[in-house]
Amino acid sequence: MSDMVLGLWSFPLLMALIFLRLPIGLAMLVVGGGGLALLGGPTLPLAKLKTEVWAAFSNYSLSVVPMFLLMGQFATQGGLSGRLFGAAQAFLGHRRGGLGMAAIGACAGFGAICGSSLATAATMGQVALPELKRAGWSGGLATATLAAGGTLGILIPPSVVLVIYAALTEQNIARLFAAAMLPGLLAAFSYALVIRLYLVRHPGEAGTAPRVPWGARWQALGGVWPVLAVFGLVVGGLYGGWFTPTEGAAVGAAGTGLAALAAGRLDRAGLSRALLATAEGTAMVFFIVLGAALYNGFLAFAQVPQGLSGMVAALGMPPYGILALILLGYLLLGCLMDSLSMILLTIPIVFPLVMGLDFGMTSEAQAIWFGILVLIVVEVGLITPPVGMNLFVISALSPETPAAQTWRRAAWFVTADILRVALIAGVPGIALFATGGAR
Numbered sequence: 001m002s003d004m005v006l007g008l009w010s011f012p013l014l015m016a017l018i019f020l021r022l023p024i025g026l027a028m029l030v031v032g033g034g035g036l037a038l039l040g041g042p043t044l045p046l047a048k049l050k051t052e053v054w055a056a057f058s059n060y061s062l063s064v065v066p067m068f069l070l071m072g073q074f075a076t077q078g079g080l081s082g083r084l085f086g087a088a089q090a091f092l093g094h095r096r097g098g099l100g101m102a103a104i105g106a107c108a109g110f111g112a113i114c115g116s117s118l119a120t121a122a123t124m125g126q127v128a129l130p131e132l133k134r135a136g137w138s139g140g141l142a143t144a145t146l147a148a149g150g151t152l153g154i155l156i157p158p159s160v161v162l163v164i165y166a167a168l169t170e171q172n173i174a175r176l177f178a179a180a181m182l183p184g185l186l187a188a189f190s191y192a193l194v195i196r197l198y199l200v201r202h203p204g205e206a207g208t209a210p211r212v213p214w215g216a217r218w219q220a221l222g223g224v225w226p227v228l229a230v231f232g233l234v235v236g237g238l239y240g241g242w243f244t245p246t247e248g249a250a251v252g253a254a255g256t257g258l259a260a261l262a263a264g265r266l267d268r269a270g271l272s273r274a275l276l277a278t279a280e281g282t283a284m285v286f287f288i289v290l291g292a293a294l295y296n297g298f299l300a301f302a303q304v305p306q307g308l309s310g311m312v313a314a315l316g317m318p319p320y321g322i323l324a325l326i327l328l329g330y331l332l333l334g335c336l337m338d339s340l341s342m343i344l345l346t347i348p349i350v351f352p353l354v355m356g357l358d359f360g361m362t363s364e365a366q367a368i369w370f371g372i373l374v375l376i377v378v379e380v381g382l383i384t385p386p387v388g389m390n391l392f393v394i395s396a397l398s399p400e401t402p403a404a405q406t407w408r409r410a411a412w413f414v415t416a417d418i419l420r421v422a423l424i425a426g427v428p429g430i431a432l433f434a435t436g437g438a439r
Contacts, residue, residue, distance in 0.1 A: 003039055007302030010035055014295070024341045025284070025291035032295030039301055048297050056293045057286060060246065061167040066282040067249030068158050071230075071256045072114035073274035078260025081123045083223040084109040089131065090220040093209035097195040099135050100145045100206065103128040104195070107149030108188045109224065111156035112231040113256055115163075116281075117339065117382055121150025121390045125397045133398075136207025140405030141198070143398050144383075147390040147406070148191050148413035151379040154339060156184040157235050158249070160285070161339050161378065165371045168347045171364070173245040174238040178434040179368045181235075183376060183424055190416040198412055226259035285340060292344030305349050312353060319357040320425070323370075326350050327377050327421060334381010338389055342378055365432055372431040373424060380417040383410050 010031050017027040033045035056062075075081065088102035088109075095101075107124050114120050125146045132142040154161045157177035166173040199206055212220075234252040237243050243251065260266035266274075299305065312322055333342055354370050355363060382390040391410060395403055424430050 003302040004304055004307040006035065006038065007299050007304035007307075010295075010298070018337065023287075024337060025287040025289075028288070028291035028295040028341075028345065032291065032298040035298035036294070036301060039298070045294070048294060052293045052297060053290065056289050059167055061163065061173070062286070062289070063246045064158075064163045064173070064249045065160055065285055066278055067246065067253045068115040068160055068163070069281045069285075070274065070278040071158075071249065071253040072116055072119050073277050074253065074256040074260045074266065075110065075113045075227075076119070076123050077270045077274050078226075078256065078263050078265045080113065080224070080227055080256075080259070081106065081110050082127050083220075084227060085124065085127050085131070087217075087220040087224045089209060090212040090217040093135075094211040096203075096208065097192075097199045097206055099128075099132055099137065099209055100141070100195040101192040103132065103145055104149045104152070104188055104191045107146070108152045108156050108184070109227050109231075111153035111184075112158075112235075113227055113252065114153050115158045115160045117151050117153040117379065118389060118393055120153030121147060121393045122397075124149060125394050129394075129397055131209075132206075135209050138205040138405070139398055139401030140409045141202075141205045143391075143394045143401050143406040144409035144413060145191075145195060147383050147388070147394045147410060148194075150390045150393070151382050152184060152188060155180060155187055155375060155379055157181060158252070159375070161343055161375060162371065163245070164289075164340060164343050165347060165374070168343070169351055169367055169371070171367050171371065174241075175364075175368055175435045176371055177235055178239050179372050179431045180375065181434050182430055183372055183420070186420060186423075186430070187376075187379075187417070190420055191413060194412050194416045198409070226256070226262075230255045230259070288341055288344060292341070295345065296348045299349065305352060308349065309353050309356065319359055322357060323354065323373075323425065326354065327373060327425070330374060330377040331380055331384065334378055334384055334388070337381075339378040339382065342381070343374070347374070359428070361428065361432075365428070365435070368435060369424075369428045369431050373421065376417065376421050376424065380414060380421070383417075384414055 014027055014031045017031065018024055036045045036048055085102060085106035088105040089099060092098035092102045103124060106128065107120055110124055111120050128146060129142055133139065157180050159180060162176045162180060163173060165171070166176050230252050233255060234248045237251065238245060238248045257266065330342065330346070355366065359366055361369070382388050391406055395401065395406060
């Protein structure tokens, strides 16, 4: 068996271990270490680990991750999710589908200070799901709406997934955040449109909330100013060059913490919970980073990326055909893995392949555009039935709702996502507009 064939067989083995519920970081560590031992002897994995631990964890860009996770924890502790939904509900709740649109808008706002899809889905689910059901929304539509809205946590900047992508591909984090802004807003708009179109065909599945007086609306809107301030300061500061990504993340965490403290929602116990959850989340991320580094080292040793590049070149397919196959692979992989693991596992393999294709733009613009496409497709995987991670999170909050009901309604949002991927793939300017285009 050749080295490359051994590397290719490692993929189904890795999927089998993940299917058996072995932690993804550990699965990659085991398969990567075992593969290196088979190729270079039992001492090679240890030699690789000796250098890989330092190389992976000394990456300064990764220091952004715990800061953004802490910012999301402070936002949760400070009750900002409830204020966001309350403000959106005050303006939209009395309209047809307005409560669902309010939940989508609140998810987008919370995603702007969270950076995690699962955290956004879980937090907003606890806030919005009771209100949706109280207003007469069917369980399947309510859960599907919140599962889709949760994906905005990784699409609306700041995004932990984009931070990892930037570190792996050596791209500018601020430019990636800017590029994600318009596609993120487009996602929120398309989800709201899906709710509207669905209720045209199934008007009995959603009710409305009482109309809120204008005075109460403005009062509710005034409660979300910390979110706007933190988001504007972090993203604006990054894009304006006021501070580095790590400094911006630290400013965002501090600002969100102060907002939670000012609201009287962050006591000593809350601070301890936020710090502990951040430490646990950071440890999980970094362990996956280590496992992916060892596994990708094995694939490189087996020359799998070079072999795949040769195979793709031999197909003679046009660049957009190859891109379509890659994105389809991400869509299928999203049914099995979480977004961070997918990025860490696949980008070192597919990124050099994509950068070798000619899409008629500069290398920097192409790298940013591809990053946004991958981000969107990864996000689609989070709500792809039957094993999308966000579907599991929301279903756990509504055990009385049959999973099949959520899946059927989630398919509407998946369709909108696929159309959005096709649009951004065909019109790269949507992603590159805020970055100044192809430079």
